Amino acid sequence: MCRKFFLTALLFVTVAGSGWLHAQDDLIKKISGNSSDSTGFRFTNIINLEVTPIENQGSSGTCWSYSTNSFLESEMIKAGRKPVPLAKIYTARRSYEDKAENYVKMNGAVSWGDGGEAHDVINMYAKYGAVPEEVYTGLLNGATTNNFSEMQAILKAMLDAVIKNPAGVLSPRWKKAFAATLDAYLGPVPPMFTYQNKSYTPQSFAKEVVGLDAGNYIEFISQNNTPYWQKAMMMVPDNWAFQWDYNIPPxxxxxxxxxxxxxxxxxxxxxxxSEPYFSWPNGVAFVPQNPFSYVKNITAAQKKELFTSPKPEPEITPELRQTGIENGQTSDDHGMHIVGLSKDQDGKEYYIVKNSWGTGNEYKGYLHVTKAYVQFKTTSILVNKKAVPKSVASKITL
Known part of the structure; x- marks a missing residue:
């Protein structure tokens, strides 16, 4: 997830805002009421849940960490706790360390890069705890946004050299060399830190301040080539943890x-x-009729026409969805955070989605995404188990 599109997104981002209530006010101002904009869409909010500020993942494929940590921050709000901006790069760093072990054990027969999945955030939280963002930003030497390209090239070259194993027997020293490289680019992780005049370890901070139970979360996928309501492998390259999730209809x-x-x-x-009917600048995504007739490299004029006003959408059947998966048009590109519900001027409902590409689009970092798009293009969702409706929970084992 987040392997292809974060670089192009930088063309549109600006510096993220600050303050949890300020972010909430921005969302209300931009989406509430009848707001008209340059695209011809007018949205009214229906549900508008509390969130932490929009952030900017910069030139890094860490959307999965930004989006799912944002989700955990909202979980803190839901639990009645004061939300703490969590260190997304701490989560990513711990994930890279575990991923490196898998990469070496599998002789490189798994993907390597920035990407990950929502479950990685939960798994890292359970295993390594959490750190407040003010303690570990991963930014050194005056940098203000992430740039992982050089770091990842060096890390992969190091791992590939380890796999070749010129000594004949692997030594444990490669892990120290790997960690030292992460230290050089992201800074060392403090084993202890002070937050609001109290000392914590990442584990104690997760327990005492964040206060969330990693066992409370469940992930779902949707594919019709394995049985519904049973667990199946999430068949995407960034599932380096080989996670199995519940498979459900669209x-x-x-x-x-x-x-x-x-x-x-x-x-x-x-x-x-990746589709032309997903528009970050316009802040809208939907599914046009005959979606497979749209090539990715349409002209600017053709793309502009897509977003002049709301359009009719096809019924999303399991077969239509699976066609996109099988022909490669539906790919595991990006992680975001669904935080509300809106409707357009025709009464059609959209999900309000918080992104991590800064605030430089039509809706200051948010998007409106139709339910058809979500049914068609979702690769996974992760939710609190208490959020699962009885109609679904009765068919699986929670």
Whole structure:
């Protein structure tokens, strides 16, 4: 997830705002009421859950960490706690360390890079705890945004050299060399730190301040080539942890999201953002009729026409969705955070989605995404188990 599109997104981003309430006010001002904009869409909010500020992942494929940590921050709000901006790069760094072990054990027969999945954030939280963002930013030498390109090239070259194993027997020293490289680019992780005049370890901070139980979360996928309502492998390259998730029909994906939002829970969302009918600048995504007739490299004029006003959408059947998966048009591109529900001037409902590309689009870092798009292009969703409707929970083992 987040392997292709974060670089082009930088063309549109600006510096993120600050302050949790300020971010919430911005969302309300931009989406509430009848707001008209340059695209011809007018949105009214229906559900608008509390969130932490928009952030900018910079030139790094860490959307999965930004989006799912944002989700955990909203989980803190839902639990009645004061939200703490969590260190997204701490989560990513711990994930890279675990991923490196898998990469070496598999002799490089797994993907390497910045990418990950929503479940990686939960797994790292359970295993390594959490750190406040003010303690570990991963930014050195005056940098203000992430840039992982050089670091990842060096890390992969190092791992590939380890796999070749010129000594004949692997020594444990490669892990220290790997960690030292991460230290050089991201800074060392403090084993102890002070937050609001109290000392913590990452584990004690997760327990005492964040206060969330990693066992409370569940992830879902949707594919029709394995049985529904049973667990199946998430077949995407960035699933380096080889996670198995519950497989559900496309309609159940939006059933879960609707139930979550209505009960005050947000959703971590993995999706494809490569299609011309996903527009970050316009802040809108939908599914046109005959979606497979749209090539990715349409002209600017053709793309502009897509977003002049709301358009009719096809019914998203399991077969239509699976065609996109099988022909490669639906890919595991990006992770975002579903935080609310809106409707357009025709009454069609959209999900309000928080992104991590800064605030430089039509809706100051947010998007409106139709339910059809979510059914068609979702790669995974992760939610609190309490957010799962009874109609779904009765068919799986929670």
């Amino acid at each position: 309609a159940a994906v939006t059933d879960i999201i609707d139930n979550a939002l209505k009960n005050g829970y947000t959703v971590a969302w993995g999706t494809d953002v």
